[in-house]
Amino acid sequence: HVQLVESGGGSVQAGGSLRLSCAFSGYTSSEYCMTWWRQAPGNEREGVVGIDPDGSLTYATSVKGRFTISKDNAKNLLTLQMDSLKLEDTNTYYCAAVALHPSWYRAGRSSCLVGLQSRSFAYWGQGTQVTVS
Numbered sequence: 001h002v003q004l005v006e007s008g009g010g011s012v013q014a015g016g017s018l019r020l021s022c023a024f025s026g027y028t029s030s031e032y033c034m035t036w037w038r039q040a041p042g043n044e045r046e047g048v049v050g051i052d053p054d055g056s057l058t059y060a061t062s063v064k065g066r067f068t069i070s071k072d073n074a075k076n077l078l079t080l081q082m083d084s085l086k087l088e089d090t091n092t093y094y095c096a097a098v099a100l101h102p103s104w105y106r107a108g109r110s111s112c113l114v115g116l117q118s119r120s121f122a123y124w125g126q127g128t129q130v131t132v133s
Contacts, residue, residue, distance in 0.1 A: 002026035002123045004095050009128030016085050016132075022078040022095030022125055029073055033100050033112030035121065036069065036080050038091035038130075048093070049080065050113030053100060058111040062088075085132045092129050096121040 008020040020036070035050040049069045050058045057069060068081040078095055098121045100112055109115040 002097070004097060004123055004125035006093065006095055006125040006128040009093065009130045011131040011133065012085055014085060014087055014132055017081070017083045018085065018130060020080040020082065020093055020095075020128060020130070022080075024076050024078060024095070024097065027097070027099070029071060029076070029078075029097075031099055032097045033116070033121075034071060034078050034095065034097045035113050036078075037094045037096055037118060038089075039094070039127075040091045045094075045118045046091075047113045047118070050111060051078075052105075052110075052112050056111065058113040060113075082130070085130075087132050090130060090132045092127040094127045095125045097123045 003025045005023045006020060008018060010018060012018050030053055033050060033052055036048040037045050038048050039045040048060050048063055049067055051069055051071055066084045070079045
C-alpha cells in the first residue's frame with residue numbers, strides 16, 4: 001500500500017535553512033503528482049510546490065526562489081530544500097501524492113499543484129513541524 005513518511009522538520013532562525021524529506025513507497029512515482037503542502041492551525045492548507053509526472057515543477061509565489069523540490073526515484077525520496085526561511089514559513093508541512101491519468105493534462109492543465117485542491121490528493125504523510133523564529 002502507498003505510504004508517505006516525512007522527516008526533517010525542526011526549529012531554525014529566520015534566514016536559515018531546513019531540508020524536509022518524504023520517503024514514499026507502494027507506487028511508481030513517475031505516474032503520480034507529488035507535492036508539498038503546509039498548514040498552520042486555523043488556516044487553509046496551502047500548496048507549496050509540486051512535481052508533475054513529466055517532471056515539471058510548480059512553486060507557490062511565496063516560496064519561489066527560496067524553496068527547491070527534488071525527487072530521487074532510485075531512493076523513493078522527495079526532498080524540499082528550504083532556504084532563507086521567514087517567520088511566515090512556520091507551519092506543519094505535508095507531502096502528498098495522487099495518481100494522474102495523462103488525460104487529465106489533455107484538458108489544458110499543466111500543473112497538478114495549481115489544478116487540484118488538497119482534497120483531491122489521495123495519499124498524505126503525517127506532517128512535520130517547521131518553526132522559524
